[in-house]
Amino acid sequence: MEHKRKLKIINDLGIHARSAARIVELAGRHTSRLYLKKDGHEEVEGDSILSILTLNCPKGTELGARAVGEDSLALLNELVKLFEDRFGEDR
């Protein structure tokens, strides 16, 4: 099973060590594989903190997320929520 979602980074700090760690942690909790894609970059694996960091995503960046596997829909729904919650940050 494969599903896709569009994501937008709305927290002020963008994706930094802490938020990248939360994405990896989320991906690790699911059996499905997660892939993230930024325009102009190659798709990266959602369980690689270094790959996510090196995508260099400040506030406002749009990402395409793709998940493959049994629980791919659940994974993406949680991921969308994580982005919408600003990774738990205030602003």
Place this chain on the structure above:
Amino acid sequence: MRNNKNGTNVRLQGIAVSPGIIIGKARLIDRSKQKIIYQYIVNEKDLSGEVERFKNALQTTRDQIASVKNNLPDQLRQHAFILDAHLMILDDSMITDATIKSIVEEKINAEWAIKKSVQKISKIFNDIEDEYIKERFSDVENVVERILRNLSGKEQESLAVSDENVIIVAHNLSPADTTEMNTSKILGFITDIGGRTSHTAIIAQALEIPAVVGLETATSVINDGCLLIVDGYKGEVIINPDVNLISAFQQKQNYYEKYKSSILRLCYLPSETTDGHRVTLKANIEFVEEIAAAKDHGAEGIGLYRTEYLYLRSKGIPEEEELFNDYRQVAEIIHPESVTIRTLDIGGDKFLSNYQSSKEMNPALGLRAIRFCLKEQEVFRSQLRAILRASAFGHVQILLPMISGLQELIDFKKILAEVRTDLEKRKVEYDRDIRIGIMIEIPSAVTVADILAKHVDFFSIGTNDLIQYALAVDRVNEHVAFMYEPYHPAVIRMIMQTVKAARDAGIEVALCGEMAGDPMCAPILLGIGIDELSMNSGTIPLIKKVIRGVSRKEAIEDLNHILGLTTAQEVRSFIEKNADRFLPYIKEINSLQPSDK
């Protein structure tokens, strides 16, 4: 002095990032020992063993980091996520899979293979412009260092076991280093590299122990176990101090403790003299994060927000959006108080890579500050737009550095008017009554202060540069640095002339140089009638104590006496003689202070 490992009273100057004075033994953390990486070809039949060896080292490393995380002291609990990030880096396919692949395909040893993986990662990080993300490469290095150490079977140099109180001396400290230390045994930190926002600084502040960073040569000149004095107020480290210096600093330590307790209580009382004259005390800051400390110390606003950091941080010019977010944050957090944003003051000792390729002979007199901005107008416009947009979210004022005469002000106003028209066309909100001020830091600006005063809303006297330009003294040049003299009658007269011009035009005058935070100078400035003093937030309580201890009447009388004196030395002795009257321990504290760098 640089290679002197045995001399007494060897002084090193760095950046003070966490206040306090400590005297104690050095504990040298030398991480450079594990630098040589042996490279060899592995036999086909041994390859699986080599992979196994690598996997074992990974497991050991994993266990170590997890154990550090579980034993984290309470004050550092909020930094635990960094260790989670380290665990993820450890298990990242760019480290694990890539290394195993190299071992198997290229038939090389694990150490060499890791090195190759790291080089690849380093290349990717290097291409990133964002300075924050770039810095995260140090986390990768830290994790890899651990793996290498475990591969070699060497014990991790444990920071946890220490039976006596020590001062940690390191090239740099990673979050993992600081989190595994037995913090109750640590008196303070000193490091070769790092800045105000380094992990060392953040951790030291959290633990409330002194720290000095950016000492450059600390690990090469300090021996393990030698005695150190660390002055977290001045950013100074003294190696092998003699008995006299030790007792002097012990005294200084006592005085600081005493005055700290005596002044912190005053922090939220109004800064007014015994006869009811108010002087506004504000903070000079460079980072949003400093606002909390400014408020804690009783700052009534930000009198100087330096904006160079975002420009120096990355190679390129920052986007207007990034500037706007930063300025807006400051405006919002300090609200209802105001923030005075100084426009780009780059050049001179600082450096903007894209624009100033040729080295200037005389950077202090060269293309910098407003001159640079009027030349590179797009850079300037972008900053002005960001400031104006931020002004909709709080109380913002603009401060222009290095104004030498009216022409620059006229040129600036033309640009500002254009920026405003543009914003209005696009219906972007901003404060239409935004106040514009100028730094008075060039002697010519003092001379024509009466002309300038008619065109601005306030002055801010920048004494550091003003003294340097007026007395033609380079403070960094050790042969003439002693001539840098705030008490020089010329300096006092120039400040007076500036204040008079401001009074005649009915505008306010602030002072934001080091003189503002010098308790010995406070009574003079009070006598002259400066409306606002802006300084590092740590000194606000002290200056407030001085102001609350004197009357304006006395200050004016003292000033009149000082105006009759003819040399800086006479002024200094008069003030020192009087100091007991307005601040009991201040003379002792000051007499111990080395001159500012």
